[in-house]
Amino acid sequence: MIKTNTFSVVNFLILLIIVFGGSFVFIGCGGNDQPFFETIDDQTLAIDARRTVEIHIRDSNKKDMHTVSASSANNRIATVVVNDRSIDPISIADFTIEGVAEGQTFITVSATDDSGENNATFDQEFMVTVVEPEIIVSTASPLKESTLDGSEVSLSVIGLTFDRNIQSSDVIISGIEGVYSYPTRISDTEANVVLNLDSCHGISTDSFLNLTVSPGAFEEDYNGPSFTAELFVLSDLDLREDYYYDHIVGPWLWMIAPGGSIDLDNLSVASRGAITENQIAQNGVSEGEHFNALKWTKGDLLPTTVCGIFLCSSDNVINVVREIGLTNSFQLTQYSAYALLNIVSPRDQKNVLLGVGSDDSIKVWLNGAVIYSNNVRRRTTGIQNCFHVDLNAGNNLLLIKVCNQGSGGNDDWGMFFKVYLETRDYTISLPR
Incomplete structure (x- = not known):
């Protein structure tokens, strides 16, 4: 049997209490410390608005618990509600002020230390001005x-x-x-x-x-x-009557490639990486340059439209690529067409409006950068979307990609492009 010296254990516990004080017995209770929180700024608040204000309560004993209260001197002007009255030792609380009517009133916020018999309280008063927003x-x-x-x-x-x-x-x-x-x-x-x-x-x-x-x-x-x-x-633009209706016929340099995705580089896929869309957009090509078995060929994009009983649409892309010999087919679905030209500006011009129409999706590069993209399936009979660009003095290389996805019984393949400038402010030319 092992004997325990009871007197020694008691003495040991008393010694611990003497050395460490009451904190050993009253852990988590703390003393009667004065709570404190930073100055709350005066508030200007709209009628019918509720604003939440957060306060961080400080105390010398971080384990103290606090009760937060708030009151308004005039509830007819502004009311106040504490969202969490008894908060944890992290000491963060918030209250909400609501504007009721125009005027001024004082709001008092109090934090009370709940850790002992003589609970210390910290009060702060601030002004609330309620206004018509x-x-x-x-x-x-x-x-x-x-x-x-x-x-x-x-x-x-x-x-x-x-x-x-x-x-x-x-x-x-x-x-x-x-x-x-x-x-x-x-x-x-x-x-x-x-x-x-x-x-x-x-x-x-x-x-x-x-x-x-x-x-x-x-x-x-x-x-x-x-x-x-x-x-x-x-309204400071004095424009001729046909300003918003004509579009650029060309000539353009044309190429086609299998693939109907506007986001996939179909030139790169078809050439196994030898030629990419970005290369063409940045450097251009010359008429007659090869792409696989085809050559970049010039052709005009005519504003042709065809109307049925209920709908009109344009098939001008398939018409031009057939006419210049890039295909013998009367229709190509899941294909991309590429059209290239220079916009020649006599000077630097800012905020120039360009317009496009497409059947189906379309992407536009200017001087090597994508300036517009629209992954859409639709018909077109003219300009449908507009955007602004900056033109440099001299040549501005423009590449347009339009995809024919052939969805919903619509196999048409069309494109329109417009520069919203007077003809004296720009010309067009083939690249290189």
Whole structure:
């Protein structure tokens, strides 16, 4: 039998208590320390908005528990609710303020140390100003049709804060066809909206652009109405009547390759890597250069369309590649056609509008860079999509790829291309 010296064990426990103090017995309880949290800034809040404010409570004993409370001096102006009254030792709590009516009131937030008999409390008071929300819309210069694409609109909000992940769907543009927006948050109260123009039609008269900012644009839970503003746009392009309707016939340099995918390099696949789309887009080719058994051949792209009982479409791509001898077939499905030319500009020109139409998908390179791609299955009878580019002085090498996927009973293969400049501002030529 093993005997235990009871007196020695008791003495040992007493010694531990003396050495380590009450913390051994009251672990997790702590003492009566004064809690503290950083200064809460005065708030400006919109009517019908709820804003959540977070506080970090500090204490000399990190294991202390705290109770957080809050009150408003005038609930008719603003109310406050603590979302979590009894918080863990991490000491993070938040409360929500709601704007009720215009005016000012004080809100008091308290944190109480719950670890002992004489619980210490830290109070802080801050001002809340409740206002009618407002958004101020401005531009650095008047909006004009000729420079609308890429123009910037500044937004300044009062009583709310912009969401850190503000989306295009939160700022809606209407009033002028083809204009859409890319909003960016600059600060809590400032945002920037870049306008983009994806339209093949101008504005015949001076117009207004309508801008709508939805409640989803803000950090707060805002139940008020959307904000709207009108922006005047000057119609400053004096264009001839046929400006938006004619398109470039050519001549183009043409090539075809098996494969109906707009994202797959069908030239590389057909040549086993000897020739790629990027090589052609960057360096071009000369008339008569070989691609497998075919040669790059020039031909005009005519604006031919065919109408049935219900639908019209164009088959001008298959018509031109048959006419110049790249194929004898009357139809090629799951094929890609490549059309190449130079846009010759007398000077550097910014923000030039280009337009395309396609049956089916289409990709466009300018000076070696992809400037437009649309993986789509559709018919075409003319220009369907527009985008802006910068032209260099001199030659600008343009490569267009259009795929015929032959879906849904539509075997047509068509393409249209347009430069929205007066003829004095550009010419076209074959590459090299």
